[in-house]
Amino acid sequence: MSVLNLPSFLWLWKIAAWSMGLALATYGVLFFSGLGILSTRINRQARPASLRKFHIISGIVLCLLVLLLLAIGLVGTIGYYGSLGHSPHLIAGLTVVILVLLSGWSATQISPQKSWARLLHVGINLTLFVGFIFVSLTGWQVVQKYLP
């Protein structure tokens, strides 16, 4: 027996869908501000301090959105089934959360002495793109059964 009935869940998945839209937009913003940082470094141009600040603030927003999505997914699934692991969406979701947190951590390691951190940061974020597609497709799939 489910703890909450089915129609009352729809609002939760609507918040998930909107947060996901925001998360994807934030990813795009990070992609372009990251390219901006990369190009000032390669071309040895002066880099406006605001560019880095903007990139970091957007990065923190992305971390928070993904953690919100994780919380919604866990609460909604446990509320409905009483357990986890009902589709590949679980693996997709956990992968994305881990990648975003790793990306944030690798960003804190970036410095002129540690070029590996920069490579790691960019590598994780390119992988993250695939993760976002995977989690969107699997999320869209499972949300179908809650639709009226």
Ligand code: HEM
């Ligand atoms: C998880 C959140 C993120 C945080 C906290 C973050 C933070 C940072 C920081 C601190 C730097 C170093 C800036 C410097 O050199 O002074 C950086 C560089 C960069 N970031 Fe991010 N970032 C995040 C996500 C992303 C994402 C999602 C992308 C791409 C889609 C991205 C692309 C880049 C690129 C291309 C660089 C430049 C690397 C270079 O100079 O070679 N970042 N980021």
Ligand code: HEM
């Ligand atoms: C970064 C984005 C996301 C993360 C981290 C995430 C995370 C999770 C997790 C961990 C679960 C539990 C899955 C299980 O135990 O089987 C879940 C369930 C769920 N998520 Fe997401 N999710 C994300 C995006 C989405 C999106 C975009 C949608 C679509 C609107 C969505 C809809 C759902 C639904 C309907 C469930 C219930 C699973 C079921 O009925 O089998 N999620 N989510």
